[in-house]
Amino acid sequence: MTEDRIALVVVDAQTGFDDPWWGPRNNPGCDDNIAALADAFAAAGQPVVHVRHESEEPDSPLNPARPGNALKPYLSRHAPDLLVTKTVNSGFHGSPDLHAWLTGEGIGRIVVCGITTNHCCETTARVGGNLGYDVLFALDATHTFDRVGPDGTTMTADELARATATNLHDEFATVVTTAEVLRTLNGD
DSSP: OBTTOOEEEEEOOBGGGGSGGGOOBOOTTHHHHHHHHHHHHHHHTOOEEEEEEOOOOTTSTTSTTSGGGSBOGGGGGSOOSEEEEESSSOGGGSBSOHHHHHHHHTBOEEEEEEEOIIIIIHHHHHHHHHTTOEEEEEEEEEEOBOEEOTTSOEEOHHHHHHHHHHHHBTTTBEEEOHHHHHHHHTTO
């Protein structure tokens, strides 16, 4: 694997997540951070992967028949090196095969960002770590939504993001900020 190649994996940055259907969210700066990462990777000539969720639920804003399935407009500034579509949480369980593509490109290091922190982003990072990738998880380039647990209590989006960071760090990934990724990309 080539040490100087690092791929940005943008998970489910789709317009459907702007729908109030999902409930309260955290991190209003998420989209700006994803856009900054995508622009920087493109400018550096490093690979960018877009992952798009195609929900099989008819009422989901991410269903392919709905306009919310579209990727966020800022992602159209640069064509991705790979577009993966999926119906499950992990970007590694979509089509085309992300793992096969990364291996074929000689890439052993990835940065995961996107929506939602504790679902598809966390799952993609976990599977990436299990497959042996050096995973950087750009926490401030993700966001999530409040969720009601099985006991009926609500965990806020911020609490869920903190739990994801705790679960991933030093186990499946290294949790970083957008600024840290940009410094790494620039060789600082």
